[in-house]
Every structure is written in structure tokens, then in C-alpha cells.
Amino acid sequence: MPELDPRILAFYGQGREAGRLRGDVPSGPLEFARTQELILRFLPPGPLRIADIGGAAGIYAGWLAGLGHSVQLVDPVPLHVEQATADHPGVRATVGDARALDQPSDSFDVVLLMGPLYHLVDRDGRGQALHEALRILRSGGWVFAAGIARFAAVMDLLVRLDRLHEPEVLRAVEDAVATGVLEDAPMFTTAYFHLPQDLVDEVADAGFQNPRIFSVEGPGFLVSDFESRWADPQRREAILAAARLMESEPSALAAASHLFVAAQAPG
Numbered sequence: 388m389p390e391l392d393p394r395i396l397a398f399y400g401q402g403r404e405a406g407r408l409r410g411d412v413p414s415g416p417l418e419f420a421r422t423q424e425l426i427l428r429f430l431p432p433g434p435l436r437i438a439d440i441g442g443a444a445g446i447y448a449g450w451l452a453g454l455g456h457s458v459q460l461v462d463p464v465p466l467h468v469e470q471a472t473a474d475h476p477g478v479r480a481t482v483g484d485a486r487a488l489d490q491p492s493d494s495f496d497v498v499l500l501m502g503p504l505y506h507l508v509d510r511d512g513r514g515q516a517l518h519e520a521l522r523i524l525r526s527g528g529w530v531f532a533a534g535i536a537r538f539a540a541v542m543d544l545l546v547r548l549d550r551l552h553e554p555e556v557l558r559a560v561e562d563a564v565a566t567g568v569l570e571d572a573p574m575f576t577t578a579y580f581h582l583p584q585d586l587v588d589e590v591a592d593a594g595f596q597n598p599r600i601f602s603v604e605g606p607g608f609l610v611s612d613f614e615s616r617w618a619d620p621q622r623r624e625a626i627l628a629a630a631r632l633m634e635s636e637p638s639a640l641a642a643a644s645h646l647f648v649a650a651q652a653p654g
């Protein structure tokens with residue numbers, strides 16, 4: 388298995404990922420709802436063989452298994468694999484790395500790659516992960532890949548978290564805007580922040596066809612009183628409507644938090 392940056396292992400070893408999309412991070416439920424919506428827009432009729440690469444504690448894998456699909460989760464963090472196995476009995480979970488998968492070629496209808504592309508800081512590593520996704524997919528199969536957008540941290544740290552004035556934070560974010568690479572930032576771990584077109588190009592260069600890119604959260608991740616607004620059905624609908632209104636206009640993608648790409652293997 389390729390070596391994982393020890394800072395990534397230590398960060399996720401804290402066990403905080405299991406609750407992130409359930410509300411431990413305020414806009415997590417928005418990210419989850421919109422990613423589910425985008426997946427369902429493209430998911431072919433099932434039952435399907437789905438690989439969730441970088442699936443963490445299994446929130447998407449468990450949901451998809453509950454819909455009747457056969458789901459294999461792969462993650463390099465042993466704690467995530469233990470959590471996914473304990474919390475989602477319908478999911479097969481194993482330790483592994485997106486860059487060198489144990490799964491046989493041509494063995495899945497759908498691959499989720501929602502995590503590895505924003506933790507692999509060099510383009511070769513991201514290319515390997517995409518090539519491995521393509522290898523294990525059947526011809527015509529779908530990949531759903533996530534990225535973090537280049538300016539997400541600037542907006543989140545200024546507007547919502549109010550930490551951009553901290554010199555150490557500002558320095559890390561300035562470097563990330565210049566290079567895409569976030570390192571030694573106190574609030575996250577080693578990460579790569581994509582410009583939208585670069586993510587599309589990486590997916591296409593790996594051999595996938597017709598990649599389509601979307602903003603996942605739209606502007607809703609910046610809402611300061613997110614929990615109370617999300618709890619109100621009308622305001623929740625407005626947050627979702629705003630995300631849909633800004634999901635695919637290229638100039639609006641620059642203001643995204645997470646990016647979602649759907650693309651197909653040739654054939």
C-alpha cells in the first residue's frame with residue numbers, strides 16, 4: 388500500500404469524520420443532502436456494484452447499501468474501516484489506498500472517489516487514483532469524484548469561522564491559494580484545493596468521458612446561523628434552491644466549497 392501522509396492519518400485518527408455530515412460541522416447536512424441528490428441524478432438503475440474509495444466511516448456506503456446496492460468501502464484509516472464495519476453491517480469495508488486498489492479490474496458499476504482527490508497533493512497521485520477508479524469500473528460505469536474548491540477555505544475562515552486574522556491560518560491559506568496545497572494549517576490536514584477546470588481536466592486526462600462538474604453546497608456553507616435555518620423547512624428549501632441555482636454556472640463555481648464531478652468510463 389502506498390505511504391499515506393502521517394498527518395492525514397493522525398487527523399482522521401481523531402475519529403471526527405463519523406459525525407461531520409450529520410451536523411458536527413454545521414453545513415455537513417447540506418453537503419450530504421446535495422451530494423446524495425447529485426449521485427441520484429446520475430445513478431443508473433440497480434442493483435449496482437459500488438466501490439466507495441475514501442469512504443471514511445461509511446455514511447454514503449451505508450446509505451447506498453440501504454438502497455439495495457452491493458457496496459465495498461476502501462479507506463486507508465483503520466479507525467474508519469472499524470467504524471464502517473460496526474455501523475453499517477451491509478457494507479464490506481477494507482483498509483486500502485486509492486492509488487493502488489486490491490479490487491479486480493472491471494468489477495464495479497460505480498466508483499465514489501470523494502476524499503482521495505483532495506488529500507493527494509501531487510497530480511501524479513491524483514492521476515493514479517483516477518486510473519485505479521477507471522480500472523476497477525466496467526465499461527460505461529460511473530465515477531463520482533469530489534474536490535475542495537480553491538477559495539473555499541478563504542471564505543469559510545473569514546465569514547463563518549472568523550479565523551482568517553490568525554497569522555498562522557492566513558499564511559497557510561495564502562500558500563493554498565497560490566499553489567493549491569494546504570499544509571500545516573491548524574484547522575484541517577494536508578489537502579489539495581482544485582480550480583474547477585483543473586479537476587475536470589484531471590478526470591478527462593485519466594480517460595473518463597464527458598465529465599460534468601457541480602458546486603455541491605452553493606453559497607449555503609457560509610450561512611452563519613446554519614443549524615436554525617436548516618431546521619426550518621422553508622429556509623432549508625431556500626438553501627437547497629440556492630445551491631441548485633449556482634450549481635453549474637462556470638463563473639459561480641469559483642465560490643464553491645465542495646466540487647462534484649460525474650463522468651463515465653468509455654464503452
Ligand SMILES: C[S@@+](CC[C@H](N)C(=O)[O-])C[C@H]1O[C@@H](n2cnc3c(N)ncnc32)[C@H](O)[C@@H]1O
Pocket residue numbers: 391395399404408440441442443444461462463464467483484485486501502503506507533
Ligand atoms: C473528508 S473524508 C470524506 C469521506 C466521505 N467520502 C465523504 O465524502 O464525506 C476524506 C477521506 O479520504 C480518505 N483518504 C485520504 N487519502 C486517501 C487515499 N490516498 N486513498 C483513499 N482514501 C483516502 C480519508 O481517510 C478520509 O476518509
